[in-house]
Amino acid sequence: MRRTYTAALLMVFTGWTLALAACSSDDSHSCSDTCDKADTYRCSGSMIQKCVMNDGCLTWTDDHDCSSDGRQCVEKPENMTASCVSAQPANNSNNGSNNGSNNGSNNGSNNNSTDPCSGVDCSGHGTCSVQGNQAVCSCESGYTSAGPEGLECVPAGGASSCDGITCSGHGTCQEWPNEGEAVCICDSGYTPSGPHGLDCVPTSVVCISGPLNPPYDADDDGQTETEFTPQSEECEMYELLNRTRASHDPEGAPECHRPLMWNVQWAAHGRNHSVKMKDQGGLFHDDYPYGQNCAYGCGPDCEMDMYMNGSDEPHCPDLSHHCNIMRCSFSEVGIGYAPPPSDRYWNTQNFL
Numbered sequence: 125m126r127r128t129y130t131a132a133l134l135m136v137f138t139g140w141t142l143a144l145a146a147c148s149s150d151d152s153h154s155c156s157d158t159c160d161k162a163d164t165y166r167c168s169g170s171m172i173q174k175c176v177m178n179d180g181c182l183t184w185t186d187d188h189d190c191s192s193d194g195r196q197c198v199e200k201p202e203n204m205t206a207s208c209v210s211a212q213p214a215n216n217s218n219n220g221s222n223n224g225s226n227n228g229s230n231n232g233s234n235n236n237s238t239d240p241c242s243g244v245d246c247s248g249h250g251t252c253s254v255q256g257n258q259a260v261c262s263c264e265s266g267y268t269s270a271g272p273e274g275l276e277c278v279p280a281g282g283a284s285s286c287d288g289i290t291c292s293g294h295g296t297c298q299e300w301p302n303e304g305e306a307v308c309i310c311d312s313g314y315t316p317s318g319p320h321g322l323d324c325v326p327t328s329v330v331c332i333s334g335p336l337n338p339p340y341d342a343d344d345d346g347q348t349e350t351e352f353t354p355q356s357e358e359c360e361m362y363e364l365l366n367r368t369r370a371s372h373d374p375e376g377a378p379e380c381h382r383p384l385m386w387n388v389q390w391a392a393h394g395r396n397h398s399v400k401m402k403d404q405g406g407l408f409h410d411d412y413p414y415g416q417n418c419a420y421g422c423g424p425d426c427e428m429d430m431y432m433n434g435s436d437e438p439h440c441p442d443l444s445h446h447c448n449i450m451r452c453s454f455s456e457v458g459i460g461y462a463p464p465p466s467d468r469y470w471n472t473q474n475f476l
């Protein structure tokens with residue numbers, strides 16, 4: 125059903141390889157590998173690359189080779205940094221290049237000493253990667269993830285990948301042939317606890333407060349805060365977003381269903397951005413990691429419906445709010461509403 129809205133939307137997406145800097149035609153430099161924000165870092169194999177300004181281009185240059193001392197390059201997308209670590213590398217075989225290994229900003233910890241993939245062999249038929257500080261198995265062709273945490277790879281096409289998945293008694297297991305995987309569609313008030321999407325816990329367990337490191341002015345009142353506490357509408361939108369990912373039929377489009385993890389730091393930035401939009405009385409984009417959806421005019425349910433089912437919201441890979449919500453390469457989201465949320469529900473979704 126298409127609805128008529130008095131509200132408004134705005135969307136942007138950028139990836140490591142998407143150019144935002146313009147280069148003149150007589151520029152002698154190749155701008156084929158441009159980046160979008162100076163002084164950010166990424167991994168290219170074992171090489172750390174830095175985004176620098178070079179003759180009008182923002183472009184990647186080699187910064188340091190981790191293999192020179194036997195280490196691996198690991199990205200931390202939430203900080204747009206990369207570093208050499210001794211632990212086993214995160215192997216992102218299915219989920220795009222943006223995930224890397226990140227340590228989850230929910231608790232502010234930066235823990236390279238514990239590898240969530242340690243001891244996880246994916247039944248010998250897949251590779252383990254770290255998303256949102258949790259292990260995820262990407263199974264090889266012909267196999268699908270199974271088990272209570274999705275860390276087993278079993279032959280596909282045999283038993284249902286939903287076999288044995290109870291969704292903690294608070295959801296319904298759904299198989300998605302395009303991913304060959306199961307995911308829980310959680311009941312109202314519940315959301316998956318981790319990127320595997322195979323359980324349902326109270327949303328308040330996942331959409332949580334956390335320290336802001338560095339301190340940040342989440343409400344844009346000129347004073348920084350050291351902790352961010354989500355408002356009910358922010359958690360409601362987060363829960364809706366993951367239920368939407370789990371349940372939305374991609375109709376063959378390259379869209380993914382596993383949940384996005386809650387990112388406190390980018391939720392704080394989202395609230396700040398929503399306050400700025402409210403104060404200026406209009407939608408605009410600023411201060412986002414890899415993608416951003418903005419809306420105002422109605423509550424979380426209504427705005428999610430606009431994002432997904434508005435009049436110009438195509439499936440991926442086209443750029444759309446719909447695609448930002450369903451994009452396979454995203455692993456985390458931070459959601460902010462301008463307080464008081466009862467005003468005009470200024471919403472920002474920051475994707476990373």
Ligand SMILES: [Ca+2]
Binds near residue numbers: 342346
């Ligand atoms: Ca403040």
